[in-house]
Amino acid sequence: MVKHTVLVTGGAGYIGSHACVELLQSGYPVVVVDNLSNSKSESLARVEKITGKPLSFYQADIRDRKSLAEIFSKEPIRTVMHFAGLKAVGESCEQPLNYYHNNVYGTMVLAEVMAEAKVRQLVFSSSATVYGESASVQYSENSPLGPINPYGRSKAMIEDILRDLSAADKIIRAKLPWKIALLRYFNPIGAHESGLIGEDPNGIPNNLMPYVLQVAIGKLAQLPVFGNDYPTRDGTGIRDYIHVVDLVKGHLKAIEALESEKFASGGCRAYNLGAGRGYSVLEIIEAFKRVTGRKVNYKIVPRRAGDLAECFANPELALKELNWKVEKKLDDMIADSWNWQCKNPQGYA
Ligand code: NAD
Ligand code: UD1
Numbered sequence: 001m002v003k004h005t006v007l008v009t010g011g012a013g014y015i016g017s018h019a020c021v022e023l024l025q026s027g028y029p030v031v032v033v034d035n036l037s038n039s040k041s042e043s044l045a046r047v048e049k050i051t052g053k054p055l056s057f058y059q060a061d062i063r064d065r066k067s068l069a070e071i072f073s074k075e076p077i078r079t080v081m082h083f084a085g086l087k088a089v090g091e092s093c094e095q096p097l098n099y100y101h102n103n104v105y106g107t108m109v110l111a112e113v114m115a116e117a118k119v120r121q122l123v124f125s126s127s128a129t130v131y132g133e134s135a136s137v138q139y140s141e142n143s144p145l146g147p148i149n150p151y152g153r154s155k156a157m158i159e160d161i162l163r164d165l166s167a168a169d170k171i172i173r174a175k176l177p178w179k180i181a182l183l184r185y186f187n188p189i190g191a192h193e194s195g196l197i198g199e200d201p202n203g204i205p206n207n208l209m210p211y212v213l214q215v216a217i218g219k220l221a222q223l224p225v226f227g228n229d230y231p232t233r234d235g236t237g238i239r240d241y242i243h244v245v246d247l248v249k250g251h252l253k254a255i256e257a258l259e260s261e262k263f264a265s266g267g268c269r270a271y272n273l274g275a276g277r278g279y280s281v282l283e284i285i286e287a288f289k290r291v292t293g294r295k296v297n298y299k300i301v302p303r304r305a306g307d308l309a310e311c312f313a314n315p316e317l318a319l320k321e322l323n324w325k326v327e328k329k330l331d332d333m334i335a336d337s338w339n340w341q342c343k344n345p346q347g348y349a
Contacts, residue, residue, distance in 0.1 A: 003027040005076045006255070007119075009062055009110065010083030011055075012039035014199040015125065015185075017047055018192060019081055019248040024051040026252055031075045033068065034084065035061040038202065042348040046196040062106040065113060072117035079121040079255050080114060082107065085154075088206060089129075089306070092151035103154035104161070111165060120176050122162070123254045126184045126270065128240075128311065130156045137238075137278075137310040141184070141270045141317055148306055159270065166268035177266025181254035181322075186240035186274030186313050188247050190333040191340035198340030199244075200347030208284060209241075209333075213341040216294040223296055225281050227303035232310050236281035240274040240312035243328035243336070247273055253324040262321065274313025275326045284334075291334040 006023050010016040011032030017039075023030050024047070032044060032055055044057055056075065060067040062084050071077075085103040086092065092099040107124075114120065131139045132146020147153045162180050169177040189209040191198030204220070205211045214220040228235035250273045257263060279287070285296045318324045 004078035005029040007031045007077045007080045009033050012043045016083040017043040017197045018244045020047045022248045024053045030055040032057045040348040062110050068113045081123045083125045089149050089151045096150040099150045099154050104157050107158045120178045122180045126182045127155050128186045140314040163268045179258040179263045180268040182270040184272050188244045189241050190243040190336045195339040195343040223298040224301040225298050228300045230309035234282045238278035238280045238310040240278050243333045246326040250324045253322040271318045272313040276315045278312040291331050292338045
């Protein structure tokens with residue numbers, strides 16, 4: 001397959017920067033658009049250091065139609081990997097309009113500019129958070145959807161918009177149909193094995209692994225474990241953790257699928273990107289000690305509102321249609337997260 005130019009929106013962020021590394025190492029020229037609202041351009045300098053290859057960076061907001069159109073007119077973009085967006089659940093409940101504006105409106109502007117530029121190949125960062133509380137704890141792509149917060153709803157709305165765009169192609173018999181992969185991530189953790197790029201959260205982390213890292217390195221005193229009275233094997237919440245490098249490899253597999261016969265007449269399909277097995281909070285703490293030798297102080301506190309007891313992926317469709325599955329183990333995720341944290345105790349600052 002000819003390696004064409006990929007536009008990575010949100011490419012300076014946690015997952016986007018890892019995607020840039022994987023794309024460059026696989027021979028794709030990379031163009032990044034990021035407004036740096038939740039990242040630093042240092043991550044992109046590190047991407048270039050890891051790969052020994054340059055990328056083009058535009059500091060711009062995806063809602064800025066004029067700037068975006070200019071980038072499409074200058075660069076020979078064929079695929080867009082769309083990571084740009086806001087992602088904090090709690091913040092989305094306080095600032096719903098900001099979330100809908102950035103995520104939903106931002107994607108609409110991006111899709112409009114893509115259509116004008118005749119670029120119709122898109123890999124979108126969705127989330128397992130689009131699923132509702134179904135009877136089963138293992139989610140398949142056809143499990144019922146029912147997000148419970150504005151962040152999750154923004155992802156579900158974007159999925160709907162992109163499915164509608166693709167459906168319209170059949171009605172108007174589009175010559176150049178949309179080819180869209182909606183990738184529903186489970187819980188990405190870990191970092192590039194070099195320790196040069198990783199997750200750099202602002203303030204006190206919301207998510208488990210960044211919190212564990214900051215307790216282990218002495219920045220925070222104690223991990224609050226949100227409930228030990230769930231109907232799970234040890235009472236704490238179970239999630240499907242996935243190494244960020246495995247996750248971004250799934251995106252490259254998605255590009256290959258969009259370029260293949262499978263999508264010859266276009267389409268919009270959702271794929272779970274997860275390992276298909278879950279670990280509890282206490283299992284993560286235990287594994288962290290085994291892998292790093294560091295004990296993580298913790299305290300059981302009441303449940304966090306909105307948390308599910310257990311959730312993990314059925315990843316069979318991604319294996320069947322994208323030829324993708326996770327390769328890394330929990331110990332790799334922990335070792336690589338810890339390596340990044342130790343080498344960059346202040347993140348990119
Ligand atoms: P991140 O915040 O590290 O990266 C997002 C990037 O987008 C940042 O660099 C930010 O500056 C940029 N950005 C935000 N709004 C923008 C805008 N309007 N215009 C241009 N750039 C903008 O987050 P991440 O963890 O790398 O997540 C990437 C994507 O994956 C997001 O869409 C997120 O919702 C989705 N996702 C993340 C997770 C997770 O656990 N990290 C899980 C499921 C889905
Ligand atoms: C969170 C987001 C979800 C997003 C997902 C992807 C929330 C409410 N949900 O989900 O929308 O798609 O990340 O990464 O933020 N835990 C603790 N103590 C902590 C932090 C977490 O015990 O300080 C527990 C949680 O209760 C949960 C597990 O650890 O059982 C994982 O939590 P987290 O990393 O926040 O991920 P999710 O809740 O799955």
